[in-house]
Amino acid sequence: MTVSTESTTDVLIIGAGPSGLAVAYWMAQYGINARIIDKRSTKIFRGHADGLRGRTLELLDSMGITQRILQEGYHAAGLKYWRPDGNGGLKRAGQLRSTIWKSSPHRMALLSQGRIERFFLDVIRDSSSIDVERGVMGESLTYDESLEHDSQAYPITIKLRTLSEEEATPIPNPGTTPYRPARDDLEDLAPKRKHNVGTIETVRAKYLIGCDGAHSWTRKQLNIPFEGSHTDHIWGVMDVVPITDFPDIRWPSSIDSPHGHLLVITRENNVVRFYVPLQEEDEISPSFDRSTVTLDMLRERVKSIMSPFSFDFKICHWWAAYQVGRRLAPAVNKGRMYLVGDAVHTHSPKIGLGMNMSIQDGFNLGWKLALVVKEMAPPSILGTYKSERHQLAKMLLEFDQKWAAFFLKQKKKQDQLELQGLPEANPEDIQAMQDVFRENEMFAEGHVSFYKASLIVDKDSTAVAKHLTAGERFPQALICKQADGQPWWTSRLLNSDGRFRLLLLVGDCRLEDQKSRILALNGGLLALQKRFTPPKQKLDSVIEVKAIHSAPLDDVELSDFPPVLRQFDETTGWDYTKVWSDSECFWDEQCKGNAYEIWGVDRSRGAMVALRPDQYIGWIGELDDVAGVTKYFEGFLHEPRPEAVL
Numbered sequence: 001m002t003v004s005t006e007s008t009t010d011v012l013i014i015g016a017g018p019s020g021l022a023v024a025y026w027m028a029q030y031g032i033n034a035r036i037i038d039k040r041s042t043k044i045f046r047g048h049a050d051g052l053r054g055r056t057l058e059l060l061d062s063m064g065i066t067q068r069i070l071q072e073g074y075h076a077a078g079l080k081y082w083r084p085d086g087n088g089g090l091k092r093a094g095q096l097r098s099t100i101w102k103s104s105p106h107r108m109a110l111l112s113q114g115r116i117e118r119f120f121l122d123v124i125r126d127s128s129s130i131d132v133e134r135g136v137m138g139e140s141l142t143y144d145e146s147l148e149h150d151s152q153a154y155p156i157t158i159k160l161r162t163l164s165e166e167e168a169t170p171i172p173n174p175g176t177t178p179y180r181p182a183r184d185d186l187e188d189l190a191p192k193r194k195h196n197v198g199t200i201e202t203v204r205a206k207y208l209i210g211c212d213g214a215h216s217w218t219r220k221q222l223n224i225p226f227e228g229s230h231t232d233h234i235w236g237v238m239d240v241v242p243i244t245d246f247p248d249i250r251w252p253s254s255i256d257s258p259h260g261h262l263l264v265i266t267r268e269n270n271v272v273r274f275y276v277p278l279q280e281e282d283e284i285s286p287s288f289d290r291s292t293v294t295l296d297m298l299r300e301r302v303k304s305i306m307s308p309f310s311f312d313f314k315i316c317h318w319w320a321a322y323q324v325g326r327r328l329a330p331a332v333n334k335g336r337m338y339l340v341g342d343a344v345h346t347h348s349p350k351i352g353l354g355m356n357m358s359i360q361d362g363f364n365l366g367w368k369l370a371l372v373v374k375e376m377a378p379p380s381i382l383g384t385y386k387s388e389r390h391q392l393a394k395m396l397l398e399f400d401q402k403w404a405a406f407f408l409k410q411k412k413k414q415d416q417l418e419l420q421g422l423p424e425a426n427p428e429d430i431q432a433m434q435d436v437f438r439e440n441e442m443f444a445e446g447h448v449s450f451y452k453a454s455l456i457v458d459k460d461s462t463a464v465a466k467h468l469t470a471g472e473r474f475p476q477a478l479i480c481k482q483a484d485g486q487p488w489w490t491s492r493l494l495n496s497d498g499r500f501r502l503l504l505l506v507g508d509c510r511l512e513d514q515k516s517r518i519l520a521l522n523g524g525l526l527a528l529q530k531r532f533t534p535p536k537q538k539l540d541s542v543i544e545v546k547a548i549h550s551a552p553l554d555d556v557e558l559s560d561f562p563p564v565l566r567q568f569d570e571t572t573g574w575d576y577t578k579v580w581s582d583s584e585c586f587w588d589e590q591c592k593g594n595a596y597e598i599w600g601v602d603r604s605r606g607a608m609v610a611l612r613p614d615q616y617i618g619w620i621g622e623l624d625d626v627a628g629v630t631k632y633f634e635g636f637l638h639e640p641r642p643e644a645v646l
């Protein structure tokens with residue numbers, strides 16, 4: 001007998017991959033009544049994506065996750081490339097070196113997606129009762145448009161079915177070594193279901209977020225097409241512990257041999273991921289059947305490409321014949337139902353950006369959605385999810401196309417040289433590869449985002465901060481806490497707890513003029529905070545004010561700063577995280593006191609910067625421009641109703 005139940009929720013997230021977990025993170029931070037479901041009976045433990053770029057690591061740092069990733073993962077700083085040596089062998093032809101370390105503490109980290117999901121689940125559980133409900137999927141979806149503009153209404157009705165173990169458990173590919181779980185994954189090995197198998201639950205929701213991957217059920221229900229390539233690329237991917245005499249096996253490498261192309265991605269412990277294209281860009285055949293691919297085929301393919309070096313393995317953690325096309329959904333929502341991550345865009349794994357984009361999509365939408373659900377901001381801010389993320393998805397696909405075309409050109413050239421009996425690496429080709437890499441590095445790392453002017457991005461800022469741009473990330477710098485001199489990266493100090501931040505770059509607060517300017521800010525900023533903070537909440541619970549001065553730490557006292565920067569709590573005492581100094585730290589050579597130079601701000605006069613909860617710059621102005629920053633917040637924040645509780 002089928003059991004039926006009914007329920008309501010403010011937000012229902014479908015899919016607990018990286019994008020769904022990023023949305024759920026914000027729901028947890030803001031205390032939203034939200035649920036997240038996934039059709040799999042357990043989280044993933046092995047395989048899938050593994051590369052995290054600089055910007056993603058900055059965001060994860062602000063959630064308290066990055067330290068765990070750095071501790072377990074492999075830190076990549078470049079790519080070695082190997083080419084034919086002209087005598088039937090291979091030779092090391094050069095190295096692409098990332099320059100990203102110059103602008104961020106975070107370089108690329110490589111770690112299994114299962115571990116990254118582990119860390120997300122932990123921070124979500126730490127701050128809420130939200131947990132992934134597994135072994136469940138949607139059966140039908142309806143939307144009542146007439147309720148769309150009623151903020152209290154539930155226009156979405158979705159029927160969820162609890163799946164059997166068989167339906168919810170993908171079968172691992174033959175040849176994988178039995179999994180030895182990490183200790184903190186043990187609890188998640190056992191399937192968890194909210195209801196008995198076969199139960200149909202009718203859920204009415206205010207918002208639905210489809211994070212259900214490339215084959216998104218939600219996208220199909222919304223009738224949103226997935227446009228792009230008609231044929232897919234097929235890659236053999238395997239995570240193994242290699243036994244080899246290849247000298248660069250612990251460096252990420254790209255190998256082009258007369259027998260084919262291979263991408264070697266060094267990973268945690270002794271694991272290495274091998275990417276083998278099973279069909280090159282110029283030889284895609286729709287009739288290729290990926291079910292015919294076996295682990296031994298991949299082993300033999302890698303052996304021949306790496307020869308004359310030896311290659312074999314005894315341990316294989318995961319392998320797949322991964323099929324993917326270059327595709328983009330033209331729309332990201334219908335009414336209050338949104339798509340995020342791979343449900344919107346897919347591309348080749350060669351550029352290693354899908355998980356990064358997906359996390360950043362979820363991170364972009366989540367805080368806006370939470371503000372709307374709490375009626376702290378109008379639903380129109382959700383429009384910025386498309387204007388900010390969809391253009392980046394388009395750029396991502398263009399980049400993927402460009403990168404693939406470049407490799408194809410190189411391959412054709414090499415095939416030609418081989419025909420002429422000159423199969424040696426050409427220095428010009430290597431330079432060309434360096435150039436393409438450099439040209440796209442800032443975009444690939446997520447260090448430029450091109451977010452347009454909108455309700456939440458004011459581009460009419462004055463030129464008081466030469467290197468800051470509204471709509472871009474706030475560049476990371478290492479600064480010292482005034483109270484104890486501890487050096488912190490700004491990504492840690494600006495933690496993702498749901499608050500807007502007003503950064504007072506107060507300049508040289510030893511100067512009398514500057515002191516008066518700082519003291520004069522107090523009344524206006526306290527009034528701004530009061531205006532948007534719900535009754536009975538801490539004054540800094542919606543907009544937090546922090547100061548970063550440019551004077552030496554020892555020349556300044558906390559008591560020099562006005563009350564807006566010296567908040568006191570009867571139970572927890574003074575908040576020591578409000579005032580910071582851009583000065584050298586004598587025990588940390590990385591902390592050079594150069595943050596103002598990084599931001600392009602005058603060390604005497606300073607500036608004021610408003611940051612969104614996702615640490616993107618919303619507004620920049622003169623230090624005294626309280627009226628300007630108030631206008632910025634008035635543009636989208638609602639004043640709370642007296643009874644509202646945050």
Ligand SMILES: Cc1cc2nc3c(=O)[nH]c(=O)nc-3n(C[C@H](O)[C@H](O)[C@H](O)COP(=O)(O)OP(=O)(O)OC[C@H]3O[C@@H](n4cnc5c(N)ncnc54)[C@H](O)[C@@H]3O)c2cc1C
Nearest residue numbers: 015017018019039049051213217341342352353354355356
């Ligand atoms: C081999 C491989 C290597 C990759 N390497 C990289 C890399 O190095 N760097 C990088 O950035 N990206 C990489 N990617 C891409 C990356 O995995 C994806 O872009 C990313 O996981 C997308 O995240 P997502 O949350 O949007 O979707 P997914 O990770 O696909 O998650 C979707 C979730 O939804 C669930 N689901 C699906 N349908 C339903 C349904 N109907 N009901 C309920 N739940 C459902 C699924 O079980 C899954 O948990 C790689 C992908 C693969 C396969």
